[in-house]
Amino acid sequence: MRLVVERFAHNALALLAVTTILFFMFRLMPGTPLAAYINENLNADQQQAVLEQFGLDKPMWQQYFIYLGNLAQGELGLSFFQRRPVLTILLEVLPNSLILTLVSLIIAYAFGVLAGAWLAWKRGSWIERVAVPAVLATRAAPEFWIGMVLLALLSFNAGWFPSGGASSPGMAYTNAFQRMASWDYLHHLALPVLTLALYLQGLPLLLMRSNMLEVMHEEFVTMARMKGFSEWRIVIRHAARNALLPVVTAFALGVGLSMGGNVVVETVFSWPGIGRLLVQAVSVLDYPLAQGAFLMIALVLAVMNFVADLLYMVLDPRVSHGRKS
């Protein structure tokens, strides 16, 4: 329990630090600080409202606390261009990003863990000698480029998948849930998921492989062998269970990391997610929206960091159960 609180505090502090960095980044940008919040396209009333809301006429340190207060209430300002509250826009696209990320991560990790364990078992074979450099190459490939190649081959050339977006034009749904459960949505989701999964499987695969190789030499695995257990039981119950520990942490961290990486994949496939939103906002200098999107990604990262810590605690009794004797 104490550890849980500790890790929570740790991640919360990190998030606070990120928001602080962001605040000063926007203030220290070239031009007047006002430029970051007020766009000449807004009418006078709107400008006045923003001025007051963010305390832009007050000293910097007061602005900082007003900013934190606003954040705490989910008040992220108005988008310059959409003229809508930033939070509303973010919440609209967030599910798309989360679905994309989670689905591809689950596929990537399920595959990576199994294939990694298998490669460890195949150690010294020609398969391993070919597979390891090949997997390294998938880690070295830019995600967006994988997406481009898949798009050209499977969408434009073969015509199997739509080339972008989250739903075909003209489709109407009664609610968001129904839309996401539809075949059309899944059809659009497939290529971005494939791209991300292809990129993401490398880390769990290589991690699992090297952990397995290491754990297989642990004395407790040899002991399991001496006890006469079946090879299956030794590999799964003892070796893989221990080798999995660091991979689980990597999974939760991967959610946060790939939320960042999604930026490019979402752009390639015009996937209406938070990453694409960030890119669009930055390119049109829509500061409130860019800041909001960035913070949302940072928040997901912090939450997933915390989940990673919790998972590790659950899985590793050396962390969760203190020393007794």
Add this chain to the structure above:
Amino acid sequence: MILEVDDLQIHYSTRAGPSGSGVVRAVDGASFAVPEGRIVGLVGESGCGKTTAVRAIMGVLAENGRRAGGRVVFKQQALDEAATKKLLWRDIAYVPQSAMSSLDPVYTVGAQLVEVLTKRGNATGRAARARAVELFDLVGLSENRLRDYPHQFSGGMRQRAAIAIALALEPSLLLADEPVTALDVIVQRQILDMLRELQQRLRLSIVLVTHDISVVAYLCDDVVVMYAGQVIESGPVRDVLARPRHPYTMGLRNAFPDLLSDALELVPISGSPPDLADPPPGCRFAPRCPFALAACTTGTVAIASGSDRTHRSACLRDGEADQLRKAALDPETWLRSSSFATS
């Protein structure tokens, strides 16, 4: 005899170096037997092959190791790989040196005990849990520690838990590899006393691998002394320690501290054990032996029994054992190393 090891050869392949052939003969023709219901100490210095021999019996050599020859016979049955697999843990169990690294860190000790009982024995879950309580009681651990993880145990308790797991399926032979080496002297004594008591109560036969002849003297009935991959002396502990017949055992006896003896001198054996990738011809101890003759450096010396049939030694000058033993008590003897070492 419950266990007979005959001419066992274990080779490790290593990258060929300038000095070696690339094959390390870790165990090179070792033979010994374990009589039913006795505790046999397998002693020797690091790298003499004692641990390798025991792990070979359990069928778990490192990947670069292989059994290059010899026979292991358990209760009249020759052990090949398949036969070993069937016997493991049910008839022959193992107590490791470091119980910390040999227990799986992510399961409770109780779960690991139950796993053996249900997957290798034929106990049901409920029966296994009841038996686990019994076993913990047997080794002097409280049953509520069954729910604890290995890292929550102290060193001595972990060793007790490892013994409980070894005894789970009521094996008749226990191979214990340095089971008390990492422990403090008081805990060590507690574990040794417990092993002796369990051995008598459960009619166990035990092979105790150790480098410590004091532990052998305290616990064992018989002793097998190994040097450089070979058995050089064996017999009842009383005979071997009081009247060693092989110069190496004599030297070891002189080099070993004794809390109660009046002698205030420890005498080292000069030199160091040979490189097992390129062992010297003849008796492997000859280069360090103060009594070596020219004949010792050629041919091989088989282990042979002397006048009393149970005490065997592998020394060309076995006939002069009594005179050599007297000379060996004089520290001066060991100061001049073998004349064949340098020539």
Add this chain to the structure above:
Amino acid sequence: MAALVQLRDVVKHFPVTRSLGELVRGEHPAVRALDGVSFDIGSGDAIAIVGESGCGKTTLGRLMLKLTEPTTGTIAFDGTALAGLAGEGLRGFRRQAQLVFQNPFDALNPRFTIYRAVAEPLLNAGIDKAEHEDRVAAAFRRVHLADLDRYLDKYPHQLSGGQLQRVVLARALVLAPRFLVADEPVSMLDVSVRAGILALMREVRDTMGLTAVYISHDLALVRYLCGRTLVMYLGRIVEDAPTDEIVRRPRHPYTQALVAAVPVPDADQPRVPLPIKGNVPDAREPPSGCSFRDRCPHAMTRCAEVAPPLREVAGGHRVACHLELA
């Protein structure tokens, strides 16, 4: 004879990570590695510090070499308090006090040749480079690594454990120190090699007139090295006496158990039951009063109330036990 090393009420606490509750209550839990240790080491003496793992003996050795600082209490070397030493004073102390390590395989920098390793103290002490070769050669002769040139350009991994420990000893002796601490100097070595290193340590101690401290868990070995032995239990000295007294007439119940537990290489040894039960308690929460009382066969009510002080019960024999003091 004047004391070369003097320890007074030395306490060393290692802080442990605090729980949230302890944090709120403002508590500072700590492992009491040493809990009020006082003794003197006369110039030229050789004493042994004996005890089980976790009793604080290694911490004590590190404190005497100023490798760590005591929480409270004072340690003086040749009349100077170690606490105040810095700069030139500290360098002067380093020239006089040396350490021999437990694990010779780790005590030498794997990237240094044997020559560099042994010459390093000379370099650090600012001794003229022209003298280095001669002094290294002299140190090698002292540890009987006779054919010098065979070793100088070797790296540690090319030597055996016994040879390495001789090199470690040579490095400790190259500055001709007055004080030597040896922490389990032979426990990592093979039995047949141990005796040689022990004999060598005794020899250099005698010829160089060193004051020496041997830290060990092995009473049987200590007997060959030291005239006087301190027995430690949970951070305290429980008995301090000539080694022969400790071995033949131990007075503290813990020492008695320790002596009884040591096996001897004799099949006909007496097998007396151990007069002790249980395990060493958690050093974070030692029992009140005498820290040995919960395992002691003679424990009385008084033992829980007052910690027995270490007092002289016979000439040169000190014991911390109410039974002996009564």
Add this chain to the structure above:
Amino acid sequence: MAERAEPAIPTRSSWSLLGVLRRIVAMPLHDPFAFTGLVIYVLFALVALFADQLAPADPLEILFTKTGKLAANVAPGAEFLLGTTNLGRDIYGELVHGTRSALAVGLSAAIIVAIVGTVVGLVAGYFGGTTDAILMRIADMALSLPFLPFVIVLTGFLGASTSNIVLAVALLLWPNSARVIRSQVLTLRERAYVEAARVTGASQWRILFVHIAPNILPLSFVYAAIAIGWAIITEASVSFLGFGDSTSVSWGMMLQDAFSSQALSRGQYAWFVPPGLCIILVVVAGFFISRGYEEVFMPRLRGR
């Protein structure tokens, strides 16, 4: 006594840091992975050096056919090895010149990461205490920033220049190496031979630089090699998103051009496949080299 042969044994007088450097340089010769990586690096370095000879024309020049029409979307052939873009630029020329910016970005980020990471890791690990706590909290902070979004925001707002990208990458990557180096220093500090150096009176700085740092150097190289890859991928991603430095040719920019001008739907593989392969090759070379170093210098990871 078995004597293992040690390549390049320094003599009694040699300085050990030099010895380590020599081993670092000699290492790739012993590891097939690292060797491959090194060969790839050397090849790309040669291409970057001789870019003007390999593709003499200005890569941004707009080409016309003999009839005076824009030479747009010409298929690969003898005249244009990889064809031309929709704006009539020679793809092969862009590819060759793009090597320069890729290597420049990669190497400069790697150098910053190696230096900052090593210094911070050494100082935090060796001196510990408050210094350590502060440095590690800063590292935590940098690590909790979402990587690519941060680079995008920084370059998007501060201006799209190569140096800003390098700066952003370095800002986010140093904590990884600093943390690993710090934990390595922590274990080294406990080694008996480091304690031995203290007992024999070695100064703090001598211990840090003579006894500890040489063991850390290979790690710095590992992380530098990885940073090269990350920087190049990041630069490509940022360029692809349109926040790149528009004054120089880069592989990322080529990919952006291809993407935005519908090269994908036209199936102009010769336009967008080669830059991607180049990125993979350079980045994977870094991975190979870092693996090689890990295997040689961190035996724990060695596939026994």
